[in-house]
Amino acid sequence: MSYFSEIYDGIKTLLTGMSVTGKYFLNSRKGAITQQYPDNRDTLQMFDRFRGEVVMPHDENNEHSCTGCQKCELACPNGSIEIIWDRVVDEETGKKKKIIDQHIYHLGMCTQCGLCVDACPSDAIKWAQNFENSVYDRTQLTRVLNKPGSKVRAGVEE
Amino acid sequence: MKILSINEWLLSFMPAGAASITEMVLIALIYLTVFAVLGLYLVLLERKVAAWFQLRLGPNRVGYKGMFQTLADALKLVSKELTGTVKADKFLYNLAPYFVIITALMALSVFPFTENLQAFDINIGLFFLIAISSIGVIGILLGGWGSNNKFALIGAMRSGVQTISYELSVGLSLLTMVILTGSLQLSEIIEVQKNGWLIVQGHIPAMIAFMIYMISGTAETNRAPFDMVEAESELGAGYHTEYSGMKFAYFFLAEFINMFIIAAIATTVFFGGWLSPFGITESIPFMGIFWFLAKTFVLVFLMMWFRWTFPRLRVDQLLTLEWKYLLPINLVNLVLMAVIVWLNITIQF
Structure with missing residues (x-):
């Protein structure tokens, strides 16, 4: 009797498939x-998960959340991220503190793998949704992500 | 009779022989035009429907909403070089597309598009259609053989296997309906359906016959899920791998016309041909064309729905389906229909 049940199942599954495409x-x-x-x-x-380029969001006080920990630089498999950092003395505590001078991102080398964004402990960098990234000169693909005069947001380092 | 009046008008100023030849040429030209336009727009319809099934937009650049896309494609194909392989059998290679396209055109000529609009009303209409549609496969076999290409040959051989097998199911499912109509003449089959379409008249066995007919009809036209003949991922393009330009276009157009023919046979035999549902537009002349085309395109759409839903079968699965399932069911169904007609338990209005 499996002959008839096979025919029944066959027709039923075909109709299920047709209802899906329908x-x-x-x-x-x-x-x-x-x-x-x-x-x-x-x-x-572009949709939210689209990986256009890495950006560093700044708030209205020109502050970002990058502590200069360099985890993104270590996570990057092909060296697209270079962080030029510096040590300053914290005014409140008097301790030495690491800050970023320039967070350099080479879009031309980036494969959009997303490991740097995953590695960032303070969510300082994220993906932008822009996709028209072509330029006439490749030097324009090297970008400094932190804006001039910006500083790390208070409270991020704790 | 529309055609008859043209005949009288021609007879009024030329001898009988010349008049009939002129008439034949006129009708042939009309059918060729219809053939070309139908083929082109079926291709467009296929591409649009495929796009909608896959959540795309489809051709929408040439003309209003892509209306002239296939026309532009045809122009491109006309302008292309006709290439061939070195050791091809030139005669058979060049002959093959004409076999395919002429059989498709001949099959188109016997359909009653509406009352009195039928080019060739022969008393063995259905038999003629089945016979003609199996000649088409010779063109495919010749194309595959003449190309001197292993993929083309494999494709053509698969087509032979497929068509010989599924021809049986097409024939038997139509024969089931012939028991009900008692005639092979297409105009008389329509006449019988004035008491209700045959799929209603024959109820259960007619529906089984229709399902079998649609499955084997899809296989006859070598369309997915039965497109082992072309099987892009395995054979390149199957039997027409080596064809280019207009010769390729002939194969391509014939494939779509065959789809239309299969749907048109189903319309004529199962769904009342040009008859309107419940006779609602019976008084308006030439509304039959609308109903015929509407029903046919619904069935064409059904075949496209199959194509864009089901995956391709393997050759052994194809033959299992035909010889172990469709054919036995078909034979039982034939007996069932005979019993129903004998006991006179058909549904008639």
């Missing part, structure tokens, strides 16, 4: 994933 077909108008890119350049928003 739902896709009916929802294709609103759910099309194709982006008509150059046409919708002004409105196109």
Whole structure:
């Protein structure tokens, strides 16, 4: 009797498959994933998990959360991140403290693997969603992530 | 009769022989035009439907919403060089596309598109259709053999296996319906359905026959999930690997016309051809064309739905499906239909 149950199962599974694709077909108008890119350049928003380039967010006081621990530099497999750091004396405690001078990011070498973002203990760096990254000169691909005059946000180091 | 009146008009100023030849040429030209336009727009429809199934947009650049995309493709194909392999059997190689396209065109000629709009109403209509559709496979075999290419040959041989097997199921499922109609003539099959479409009249066995017909019809046209013949990932493009330009386009168009033909046979035999549902537009002339095309395109859509849902079968699975499942069910179904007609328990309005 497995002959007939096989026929029944066969038809049932085929219809299940067809109902799945049928739902896709009916929802294709609103759910099309194709982006008509150059046409919708002004409105196109990349999705949240898209890895465009590494950026360091700064708040309104021009403060970032990078403590200069260099974990991202160590995590990077191909040396895209270089941190030039310095020691200063903390005014409040009088202890010596490590700060970043320049957080240098080479977009031209970056493979968008995301290990630096994962490694960062203070969430100082994250992915941006921009995708038009081509430039005419490769020196423009070397970026300093911390803005001039910025400093680490108080309380990040604790 | 529309065609008859053209005949009288031609007879009024030329001798009978010349008139009939002119008439034939006119009808052939009309069918060729219909053939070309239909083929091109079925390709466009396929691409659009495929895109919608995969949540894409499909061709939308050439003309309004991509209306002229396939026209542009055809122009490109016309302008391309016709290449061939060195040791190809030139005669058979060049002959093959015409076999495929002429059989498709011949099959198209017997359909009653509406009352009195039928080029060739022969009394063995269904038999003619089945016979013609199996000649098409000779073109595929010749193409595969003549190309001097191992992939083309494997594809063609697979096509032979497939068509010989599934021809049986197509024939038997249509024969099941012929028991109900008592005629092979397509216009008479439509006539019988004025008391209810055959899928309603024949209820259970008719539905089984329809399912078997659609499965084996899809296999007949070498479309996915039965596209072992082309099997892009295994054989390149199968039997038409070595064809280019317009010869390739002939194969391609014929494939889509065959899909239309399979759907049109199903429309004629199961869904009342040009008859409107419950006779709602019976008084309007030439509404039959609309109903015929509407039903056919629904079935064409069904075949496209199959294509973009199911994965490709292996050759042994294909033959198991035909010889162990479809054929025995079909034979039992034939007997069931005979009993139903004998006991007169059909549903008639």
